[in-house]
Amino acid sequence: MEENNNVVDMNQMETHTEPNSINQMEVKIQTDQSTIQISDHSREAAEKKQNHTVTLWAAALISTMGSAFLSGYYLTVVASSSKYVHEFYNTTWIERYGEHIGADTTTIIWSITVSIYSIGGGIGSIIGSVLVEHLGRRDTLLVNNCITLAAVLFMGVSERAGSFEMLTIGRFISGLSAGTSNIAIMMYLIEISPKHIRGSVCSTRPIILDLGIVLGQVLGLPEILGQMFRREEDVSEELEEIKAEEQRQRDIKTVSVNKILRNPHVRWQMIVACVLGMGTNFCGINALYFYSNRLFTALDFDVELIPYVTLSLGAIELISTMIVGTVIELTGRRILLIVGYGGMAVLYILLTVTLVLQDKASWMPYLSFASVLAVIVFEASGPGAVSSTVVSELFEYSFRSSAIMIYGIAFWMSNFILGMTFPYLQNALQDYVFLVFMVICAACAIFLLFVLPETKAKTFIEISQSFSKLNKTPVILTE
Template sequence: MAEEVLIEPNGKSGGHLTTSLLAVAFLSSFGSSMLYGYNLAVVNSPAEYIKDFYNQTIVRRNGSGVDEETLILIYSVTVSIFAIGGLVGSLTVGMQVTRFGRDDHHWALHYGDTFRDFSQRSAHVLGEIAPKNLRGFLGLVPSIFICIGVFIAQILGLHEILGKEEHWPLFLSLVVVPTFIQLMLLPWFPESPRYLLMEKRNIHATITALKWYRAKCNIQAEVEEMQEEQRSLSSVETVSVLQLFRDPSVRWQLVTVLVVNAGMQLSGIDAIWFYTNAIFENAGIAAHQIQYTTVGTGAIEVIAGLIGCFTIERVGRRPLMIGGFSFMGVCCAGITFSLLLQAHVPFMRYVSVACVVGIIAGFCIGPAGVPFLMTGELFKQSYRPSAYIVGGFLNWISNFTVGFVFPFLQMSAGAFCYLVFCGVCVGVAAYVFFIIPETKNKTFVEISQMFALRNACEIENQPLGTTDQLRLKKMNGYGALVSEDVDKMDRTEK
């Protein structure tokens, strides 16, 4: 059998961005994260048409319409109801990912697509197949596609395209196209190597997947890293959500997931995306200019997302999170003061627009994607499914809450409603600054060790024993790896 050299000559572990990695990142995000972004913004443009549709339907059935407050209530439910589907998906994500696999040809991603559990699933898959020096970059690709989805919805919502009253049902139904494309193409991609080794215990498939996703890498180092994590979990079964909450060894990791996932949605970004046109209208922007101003914000958020994606491996996770949330907090406070002063200072309306753009840019640079990435990085394999359930649950509950409550909060508190979001943003930034360590270029085991002191527990980190040292020089006929010593003995006997 031809020898397969699995170690680079210099012995270094290379993490190269291959065409295969990029393709699966784009495709999984195209049919998932992009749809999440699209659904966030798609209801913004036809808002008045949808309200009129509800009112006319009620008039036809009951002979009279409803008051404005009831109409706002019905529309708020419409805007936020897709988060309920996402909530259902998030409660089953762990079980489906573990049982059926990470990739779409085991239908886990499509199950998530049905319930809008998008970005979390994409970040999970990409975080597992990426080398550690590219985990941040690939982990933020879904957040780029969220921004692209928002931008596409804003462009298609222009009056000249699908922004007319008769087009809004078509406008809302276009999400089926990317999902169908993903369904057709993702079955051609192999499973996550980490899943194949640690869940399926298939070393042959693991090496095949690693070689497919990484054109040049030290496969021995990659497999040994996964084996180190697997060895520490050899006597541990996948924990349940209840066990996750009871386990003191991951207490601060769990608190971090709770804070960053809830904070991401309670920062007010969904209120901005759901009600952009209404916010600009309250800021005094001319009605015929609002739709073009909204599209401009979409372009800026895509640029901001790209900045975050291409800088995360250079500056790290913490600076993007701290900077993003802090900037959002400042802009939320800026909206409040500009709305209060715009009656006396006319140019303050433009300050309001600038603050809206600042909130979106600050969010897309870091908070849009890092929480999803961080949820996967903070836990070892046996804890991840439950961690994603908890993170997804909080994410979608917070999403629904903001979408449903914001119109009423705006009516009751006026300009001061944005100070609530300001407080959330500043609080999350402070938490990240004081509590969360930098996880850039760290293995999953190293990250667990970083939290061990704060959790007041010890993490086992036994070195590989001589019997565990696999010299991945070639594979035998059964797909198993053999050590160099055993290989030499076989050749001697022959």
């Protein structure tokens, strides 16, 4: 009986177990289906992420190639071919007046030719701030191509027409183009970038700018003239952030220049923007480029090697800027600016010492050259690569257009002042001329140390809150 009962019990257990097994199989099948669905969803998300990332970087690269690249090219193409430009001046002068052009006249015309690019840039900044509000960022960049073509036309036919004035006019128009595109590209890049890679995306501008500088130097050679990408799999949050930013922009009116200058809520942001705009030029880097041939001649370099020496400067700057583009999201902006300006201040002291002691040792010119290269590295790793990104990040949308215009004016006017005054400073101070830039760089480093907060991976509102204590005002959320 016990055995029969056991059999019955076993049968009953088997009877009760079969439905449970079936349920477990159904749950397993459903789980497998869910896993397949999740896997498909992850694959679709990854593909979507890859498409968005490729589109973002493609937009950044294409837009900067049509703007920053040309700005860098025009910045150096005349300076790197200064020998031929001076010959053009003399030939034209002889044809007109039957005599050689004087040294003082050459210096004046050359200074105007170089510096008028900056005047055009300042005016272009004003024009650009108007166009970006009426046409938008992208269409402003497209319209600006027409200005570029006009500049090419004037400079291209200047020699055939026997008119160095046309070269100067072409330089002015190319400055207009550079100033206009500078406003548009800064706003375009900052507004298409998620905050976590904003620095890297905005770094495409200085990288492409330096690429243009190198090309301008290459074309000045005698033989010719005679990032770290993202790996996150989900960008939906950042895309929503950009879409939300775009939605807010539709209902926000931009603040005029007059109002932003009187607005206490952005007072210190404007001061920082102007310091960065002027500091980028008054740090002395453009003086090295504008008058590099004269500087290396004074250092007793072989005349035939000078164009290649100048080209190496551009190459070093390009490489340094590319490296910054890959690490800016790790290091932050603030430290790069402070170390950049501080390093340049120290190196200007070393450069001055080597210039004063040029005749004391045969190897001293090479130490001077090494100092110049080191200055280039620190500038490209700090002020040159980061300034425009920081300025774009300092302001919420309603202030951004006017603020970048003021930054642009400060940048171009300081560029003009430097181009006009450096030859005379060099004649007056001789080997001690770079001490002026040493003082400016040291002052900028100290100022940024105490005033500039870190902007890495912060929203525009969070950055504004960082300045509320300095401005002594509560934060007004305009976005």
